[in-house]
Amino acid sequence: MQADEKPIEAGVNEVETKEERPSKVGVLSCSGESEAEGTIARNAVRLVIEKYRPGMVVTLCLPLYLAGDGGEREFARKVPVIAVDGCEKACARKATEKYSGEVESWIDIRDLLKQWGVTDKLSRSHPGKLEDELAEKVAQEIVHRINTLIQEGKVAVDNL
Amino acid sequence: MADSENDTEQTEIVVLPCSGLDKEAGSASRELALLLSDRGARIVCPVLYERSPKRYEKDLGAGRLVVIDGCKTGCASKLAAERGLKTARKLTVTEAAKQQGVEAGKDPRLGSALRDLLPELVEEILATGLVKAEGAEGALFQETVSYQEFGIDKFVFRVPTSGYFFNENDCWARVDGPRARVGVSDYVQQSASDMVFFEPPALGAEVSIFDEVGSLETTKTALDIISPVSGKVVAINSEVVEAPDLINENPYERGWAVELELTDFGSDRELLMDSAEYFEYLKRKAEGEHEALYGK
Amino acid sequence: MSKDKVYIIPCSGIGKPTASVGRNAAYRVVDDMRPDTCDTLCLGLLTLRDEEAVSKVRDSKVITIEGCAKDCARKNVEVSGKTPDISHRVHDFLKEHRDLKPESVLDVGEGGRKLTDIIATRLAEEADELAGK
Numbered sequence A: 001m002q003a004d005e006k007p008i009e010a011g012v013n014e015v016e017t018k019e020e021r022p023s024k025v026g027v028l029s030c031s032g033e034s035e036a037e038g039t040i041a042r043n044a045v046r047l048v049i050e051k052y053r054p055g056m057v058v059t060l061c062l063p064l065y066l067a068g069d070g071g072e073r074e075f076a077r078k079v080p081v082i083a084v085d086g087c088e089k090a091c092a093r094k095a096t097e098k099y100s101g102e103v104e105s106w107i108d109i110r111d112l113l114k115q116w117g118v119t120d121k122l123s124r125s126h127p128g129k130l131e132d133e134l135a136e137k138v139a140q141e142i143v144h145r146i147n148t149l150i151q152e153g154k155v156a157v158d159n160l
Numbered sequence B: 001m002a003d004s005e006n007d008t009e010q011t012e013i014v015v016l017p018c019s020g021l022d023k024e025a026g027s028a029s030r031e032l033a034l035l036l037s038d039r040g041a042r043i044v045c046p047v048l049y050e051r052s053p054k055r056y057e058k059d060l061g062a063g064r065l066v067v068i069d070g071c072k073t074g075c076a077s078k079l080a081a082e083r084g085l086k087t088a089r090k091l092t093v094t095e096a097a098k099q100q101g102v103e104a105g106k107d108p109r110l111g112s113a114l115r116d117l118l119p120e121l122v123e124e125i126l127a128t129g130l131v132k133a134e135g136a137e138g139a140l141f142q143e144t145v146s147y148q149e150f151g152i153d154k155f156v157f158r159v160p161t162s163g164y165f166f167n168e169n170d171c172w173a174r175v176d177g178p179r180a181r182v183g184v185s186d187y188v189q190q191s192a193s194d195m196v197f198f199e200p201p202a203l204g205a206e207v208s209i210f211d212e213v214g215s216l217e218t219t220k221t222a223l224d225i226i227s228p229v230s231g232k233v234v235a236i237n238s239e240v241v242e243a244p245d246l247i248n249e250n251p252y253e254r255g256w257a258v259e260l261e262l263t264d265f266g267s268d269r270e271l272l273m274d275s276a277e278y279f280e281y282l283k284r285k286a287e288g289e290h291e292a293l294y295g296k
Numbered sequence C: 001m002s003k004d005k006v007y008i009i010p011c012s013g014i015g016k017p018t019a020s021v022g023r024n025a026a027y028r029v030v031d032d033m034r035p036d037t038c039d040t041l042c043l044g045l046l047t048l049r050d051e052e053a054v055s056k057v058r059d060s061k062v063i064t065i066e067g068c069a070k071d072c073a074r075k076n077v078e079v080s081g082k083t084p085d086i087s088h089r090v091h092d093f094l095k096e097h098r099d100l101k102p103e104s105v106l107d108v109g110e111g112g113r114k115l116t117d118i119i120a121t122r123l124a125e126e127a128d129e130l131a132g133k
Helices: A036-052 A071-078 A091-099 A109-115 A129-151 B024-038 B046-051 B053-062 B075-082 B093-099 B112-130 B186-192 B238-242 B265-271 B275-294 C017-033 C043-047 C051-059 C072-079 C090-096 C109-130
Strands: A025-029 A081-085 A105-108 B013-017 B064-069 B087-092 B147-152 B155-160 B164-166 B171-176 B179-184 B195-199 B212-218 B222-226 B231-236 B258-262 C006-010 C061-066 C086-089
Touching: A025 A036, A025 A071, A025 A091, A025 A129, A036 A081, A036 A109, A036 A129, A071 A091, A081 A091, A081 A129, A091 C043, A105 A109, A105 A129, A109 A129, B013 B024, B013 B046, B013 B053, B013 B075, B024 B064, B024 B093, B024 B112, B024 B265, B046 B053, B046 B075, B064 B075, B075 B087, B087 B093, B087 B112, B093 B112, B147 B275, B155 B186, B155 B275, B164 B275, B179 B222, B179 B231, B186 B275, B195 C090, B212 B258, C006 C017, C006 C051, C006 C072, C006 C109, C017 C061, C017 C090, C017 C109, C043 C051, C043 C072, C061 C072, C061 C109, C086 C090, C086 C109, C090 C109
Parallel strands: A025 A081, A081 A105, B013 B064, B064 B087, C006 C061, C061 C086
Antiparallel strands: B147 B155, B164 B171, B171 B179, B179 B258, B195 B212, B212 B222, B231 B258
């Protein structure tokens, strides 16, 4: 399945949990205020939620693991989680592992940028064309990981 | 994910009084049913039910049954038994009155002695937990809400399975005893997007069914909350005033907007959809809108 | 030295346009208006109880700016052992400027940008006061 295929249309149906598998995927970005890669991570996750896999992805504000009412800690127990981190501190992955559970897949943005040969200095507060393009590429990578989870049977999706 | 409705979660009551026209106790039975109706109960007319049982099929399935007999003849109880109805509470007026030292008379007109006992009997029925009442033991609106859902395209819409009543403006009233909380449905909060402002009505304002009882503004639009019930505004959810996005987060419970002291729920109820009716209505509406936008 | 900086810490809200406004306002201050006296840090590091990040907030003046009533920034700062010197919610600014509603998370729109500037100006002034200027 290609990462840029159209999102799966659910149609009108009664929402049911198929067997024990969840029907959604959790994608959690780091908060990434300090670093440009953090901004890219967050924007990529928003693109997946709004454009590429609407209705299939749930997310969470990372600090809610501490600031929330406790229900957030069920996150990784209820859905398979893809953590997307902007730097080696890996807050999204580590916080999920600490407060909630194992992550199914992890994306290190800096690693991806190295693979893609990106050496330009990036802006955290004034993202331009390059930052937007990188966010799109990261979003595609997230979608690829989601598709892998579906193929592995870790997510139940109608009309697959 | 559908949650199945079960008796223990039903807060509605359905009243089957006797139709005793020739005794004071029969009049008291009817009057007691009317007082319970003011507190949100549905009434089943025993004569109509005898002639046309289908008429009340839905009502009888919607809540827990309270049977009120005027006297030991037990006409209402016998009718319930014949129809195989599960009775949650039975009360015989003459017996209840005797316990208070009051004797029901032969004159069919309701006298003051028996009339004065009725509010106490209402409270006794309420206190048995059939309908939540405000009091020292617990507050209103505390029962756990269960939901049913349906999906269309990327959206999933939730509707509570019981205890809520809806108008066609997609506003709900959660009735608990003499009061109701009012808010907007999950469908509204998803369609209208992020709530940014809530303008509440004045405390003490008298509201009729279908009056505006507060307004909301989102990042996309502005809308009024159309009250499904008549009453007096007795509380405003200050949490929602402070953080209107609570409505997006939790539209049916923490996202309530206004609380009303009900004045005529018995009549209002006739104009509203219960949870099951609203669920079907919303499905049709959402399907229709989806079809209009995207075709079949 | 972290002690000299005033930390402007926005929430990490990824689901609300108001959170985007708060984050952008923090960036306006620390990157454009007061780069010498202000800084920000990743709230996630406080969630992880990262020692360096915790030490920074404890030793510095802190202003938090929230995108919603969950107050994640303030709460995570408090768990780190510091009460923010000043706490704001974007919604409070929005109440005073109802015509400047932000449009969406990824693009707050013209109104959202103006609101960002208003908030940033206030944050910068407050940071100046906290820094003793």
